[in-house]
Amino acid sequence: MRASAGGSPAGPETRSGVPRHRTSDLEHFWIITAHQLGHYLRTNRFYGLLGFVSLISALTLASQVDAGVATIQLQQLYRSSEYLSNFLVYTGLWVVLAAAFFGGDALSVDFSTGAGYYMLVLPVRRPVLLAGRYAAATLVTLAIVGTSYAFATAGAIYFFGAEQIPWSLLGGSLGIAIVYSLAAVSVAFCISAFVRTPAAGVLITVLALYVGFTTLQSVVELANIEPWFSLSYAGGAMAAILDTDFLHIQTIPLGQQQYYTIWVATVAEGLEIMAAYVAVFLPLSAYLYQRAESTG
Amino acid sequence: MGSFEVSQLSKRYGAGPPVLQDVSFRYEGAGAIGYLGPNGAGKTTTLKLLVGLLRPTEGHAYLNGVEATVDRKNALWDVGALIETPEPYPTLNVHESLDVVGRARGLPRDEIDREVDRCHALLDLPPLGQRIGWLSKGQRQRVSLAASLMGDPPVLLLDEPTSGLDPAERVLVRRTLNGLKRDHLILMSSHQMFEVAEVCDQVIFVHQGRVLLQDRVDRLAERIRSRQVDVEFEGPVPVDAMQFLREISTEVVAVSDRRWRITFDGTDAARVQLLQACQKIGPVFQFANSSLSLEEAYLELIPKVPEDS
Incomplete structure (x- = not known):
């Protein structure tokens, strides 16, 4: 059946003969990444988290400055790598919080708010949409983490001098932080694809990645089992790479021939675990996102 | 010129009753088709199935001959859709919200500005630098309608396009749609009968998930x-x-x-x-x-x- 024209009062001229070109998936990826990044960088949650991380880092640095160079050098065994390792001990938490804030609702927002009715009707494949958002969430997470690294580096230069900084190890730590961010955002995206409300996605991501994994890790360590399955355990590699006295396994005697064993992930092990998380959770997120329906 | 078609389309959520049952229609060329029915009749469901926001339980939905659930990119390439209440990110401004749509639809950068200006003139959009989060419901609705027009797609799927608009805004949108239907194919769901009568040449009545009647508006009296x-x-x-x-x-x-x-x-x-x-x-x-x-x-x-x- 063919629709007919005419019979109604003429409106304004609307046809503009607009030239268009077939946008590739890669172009769509950059478009979505830039759009999502533009959004994230103006959210209150970004400023809030950036401010929080900056405040904690600044307070830490200020207290160290107040203690004096000599005291800090002594505390850190005159090693800048030790200082950096200790300063960056909270990086895992910052990654988890950022991943939860920017990935925990990245997909559920399409099915619980009207955002999906704006973006999902565009001629963009859903996996590309997901990839663009994933890249944006990871970049914002790295901006938060980078702030912590910037304060740590500034402190190390102040207390030990630039020539004492193990730049290659610091770069390695930052590289691990990038992989850790990719893994944490993958988990957050997967949770976001499961839940229907953005707030629940954020909360569950924090609980799962931080509280859940940390608790589980402690429980299995009590049973003398290495927590090789835990992402937060893998995240320990960020600081471990800078630790010159690094021990993969530490056995603490508890008396009466009882021992408590603590594992710290090696760099290779940590990277393997993180890569496994990305390999499992990112495709799963894409599958769930592809299947999700706008029923609301 | 574009086309849309649904063929023996049915949708059911889980074990619940069907919300759409064996619906079939096909239109091509230019003109405006009103999609009418009471709340819960299946109007929005049909539009969602067409753009791939839902997957059919049975049957098929085609946009320009392509199923959105199979090939979303090609199915939606020449289609502008306004479904439910779209919400562009509140942190972005009007221009940025339209810019992403234009770029996703393959508009060159200089054309995007021209298209934004065209939509601005057509729909009397709020200032382009204003944040979406600061706009009224009617202003946001006009921005969403403008987004569906970016790049001048030949097929428009509009779900209650005047919802939330004041009388002056409704007149503006009706005038725009009357202009568009000369060389666009528009499927428009609405509760506003006078609006459909003013804009549409043909109508589809749907009730409880079934099509009751589809015909030209001027032939309805003969059919009923x-x-x-x-x-x-x-x-x-x-x-x-x-x-x-x-x-x-x-x-x-x-x-x-x-x-x-x-x-x-x-x-x-x-x-x-x-x-x-x-x-x-x-x-x-x-x-x-x-x-x-x-x-x-x-x-x-x-x-x-x-x-x-």
């Missing part, structure tokens, strides 16, 4: 059994003479001294009886179904389907 006839006699007829018709009609109203409107049960037998009775009263100049407005057609059609069918 009317319960009213207008009788015009050659000369004036006194009121007393018309009392004769009371037994076979439910209401007899004088339109003029020669012209009467008679309401009856709508059956063919009663219609024949009425004509014969009128001819006994006097020479009949004209005996025809009353003209049917879209609203009357809607009211005539929708209650005919039992609620539990």
Whole structure:
């Protein structure tokens, strides 16, 4: 059946003969990444988290400055790598919080708010949409983490001098932080694809990645089992790479021939675990996102 | 020119009752089609199935010959859609919100600005630098409508496009749609009968997930059994003479001294009886179904389907 024209009062001229070109998936990826990044960088949650991380880092640095160079050098065994390792001990938490804030609702927002009715009707494949958002969430997470690294580096230069900084190890730590961010955002995206409300996605991501994994890790360590399955355990590699006295396994005697064993992930092990998380959770997120329906 | 088609389309959520049952229609070329029905009839569901926001339980939905659930990018390439209440990110401004749509639809950068200007002029958009989060509901709706027009896609799927707009904004949107339908194919769901009558050339009535009727607006009166006839006699007829018709009609109203409107049960037998009775009263100049407005057609059609069918 063919629709007919005419019979109604003429409106304004609307046809503009607009030239268009077939946008590739890669172009769509950059478009979505830039759009999502533009959004994230103006959210209150970004400023809030950036401010929080900056405040904690600044307070830490200020207290160290107040203690004096000599005291800090002594505390850190005159090693800048030790200082950096200790300063960056909270990086895992910052990654988890950022991943939860920017990935925990990245997909559920399409099915619980009207955002999906704006973006999902565009001629963009859903996996590309997901990839663009994933890249944006990871970049914002790295901006938060980078702030912590910037304060740590500034402190190390102040207390030990630039020539004492193990730049290659610091770069390695930052590289691990990038992989850790990719893994944490993958988990957050997967949770976001499961839940229907953005707030629940954020909360569950924090609980799962931080509280859940940390608790589980402690429980299995009590049973003398290495927590090789835990992402937060893998995240320990960020600081471990800078630790010159690094021990993969530490056995603490508890008396009466009882021992408590603590594992710290090696760099290779940590990277393997993180890569496994990305390999499992990112495709799963894409599958769930592809299947999700706008029923609301 | 574009096309859209649904073929034996059904949708059911889990074990619940079907929200859409075996719906089929196809349109191509240019024009505006009104998609009408009460709340829960399946209008929005049909539009969501067309753009791939839902997957059909049975059947197929095609946009320009492509199923969005199979190849979203190509199916939506030449389609602008306004479904439910779209929410661009509140942190971005009007221009940024339209820019992403233009770029996703393959517009060159300089063309995006021209398109934004065109949409701005068509729909009287708020200032382009204003944040979405600061706009009123009506302003946001116009921005979303502008987004569906970016790049001038030949097919437009509009779900209640004037929802949330004030009367002046509604007039603006109706004027825009009337202009667009000359060279675009528009499927527009609405509750506003006068709006559909003003914009659309054809209508599809849907109720409880089934299509009841689809036809041109000007042919509705012929398709729907009317319960009213207008009788015009050659000369004036006194009121007393018309009392004769009371037994076979439910209401007899004088339109003029020669012209009467008679309401009856709508059956063919009663219609024949009425004509014969009128001819006994006097020479009949004209005996025809009353003209049917879209609203009357809607009211005539929708209650005919039992609620539990």
